[in-house]
Amino acid sequence: MFPAAFDRYIEVFGGGGWVLFGKPPDPRCMEVYNDYNSNLANLFFCVKKRTGAFLKELGFLPINSRDEFCVIRNFIEKQEFDTRFLQEELELAERNLPPPAYEEMREILQENAEVTDVKRAAAFFKLIRYSYGSGCTSYACQPFDVRKCFAAIWEASHRLADTVIENKDFEALIRQYDRESAFFYCDPPYFETEGHYAVVFAREDHARLRDALAGCKGKWMVSYNDCSFIRELYDGYPITAVSRLNNLAQRYDSGCEYPEVVITNYDPGRQNRPEQLSLFSLWEEAGISGADRAEREEK
Template sequence: MVYTEEMRAVSPTHPPAAWIGGKRQLASRLVGMISTIPHVTYAEPFVGMGGVFFRRPAAPRSEVINDRNGEVVNLFRILQRHYPQFMDTLKFQITSRREFERLKACDPATLTDLERAARFLYLQKLAFGGKVNGQHFGISHGQSARFNLNRLAPMLEDVHERLAGVVLENLDWSDFIDRYDRPGTLFYLDPPYFGSEDDYGKTLFGRDQFAAMAERLKRLQGRFILSINDVPEIRETFAGFAFHQAELTYSVGGGKGTAARELIVTDRNGSAPTKPSTRF
């Protein structure tokens, strides 16, 4: 990649925890596609644990990440602004099914923001398959404890450094796009998969939102890349955009994988993008 005045090299790092639909297999292809599109603002409406965001090797001056899940945004805000205090909160935490169940039953509204972030990270690190909704304690045969601060601390420090200067939002995806859409913005969208809308919470994203999203993307001033499962309903909803097929293997918790197809949807199909203006 050639780094222009709009782009700078950054150090890729791992997301802080597992996340269902976390893009581990598809990330390198998505990152490659992102790198071919000149942009002065990078924006993610559905950041989750940042499976693509944190793996990018270059970034523009302006980066904005968003999620409707307030626990996600609180974790990133704490890692960004209160990293030393957060590490003190985690210092004596151990991997324990009993502790997992205790924290899962705890109402996050009764906790401080530091405690909320620690609870959320702990549950995500230990939940089977990186599930967000309906979590169960996961076990890994032949491996060490899954919540090990000696291994976790260096990665969290990298995440803390990577989040410097990044704007965090807690908006609905449509409000987020309306706020940041302009020439020079590149959106990467990773919405819940068709048929799995409730995996992230029953009130966060409805199936009707796919059609609304397709209509909004038709009016986009910036550019976009969207990743989604490859099903007929999605192909029909996003007809008119460019489709790029990906062959993957789905597996959960190290189990036997099953073949799957995903779609990468883009606004253009291989055309050379024009360089965006830096004047907004």
């Protein structure tokens, strides 16, 4: 349902980047990932730019616990590490090490306790993986070996190599990147489910998003839950009803589906019909001369 042609692709509410990673990369197309959640934007930036340091910070022990989950969650919420562990380690080192070794150990421990972008990204990634339904609020009560993600993180770093990472309000982002050749994909917090998101998205923000998109020069697509409020809000635009599996409900109700709508400012059926290519047009793209064409036609 995407438009047939665009030279800049902008994910306004990037989230986990499912659509971005599912979209084949195109060197001719500029890509932008944005999310207003600063922890999420920082995570994507560190995966892209600080891959080795990020993997090192994640650690290689496949053990997690409720206590670790709570410490990480407190850190993410307060943006600071729990210093109890640091103080205990310093006291143990001072009692058991000679002065020169203690000074060296003290510098290492204090350096490790310093809050950096990479530490914040690793903590947030663990919080996502260790929480129930990746909601970052409650412990999943299931073991998870973080090492299973390492290969995917390396692949993600390569996929994001030419992607711009932004952390902006959606209205400012749309205004900045809007062009006639731009395509915006928006997957905002669904109406009346905003409480599940870390970033506040009020009722008036849904209308503000509609108004920001209404003034766009480029094309856009929005995915939402199917409800009367959203249908009335986008009345006059093409609305396509779709459904998907309800991931969280699969454990209790296999096959349960969730009704959604896809809203666009273009006809998704007509825009995406590919132009029928001929051998001549393919040859022109490949730079094959007329003489070569005649020879190849004869063969």
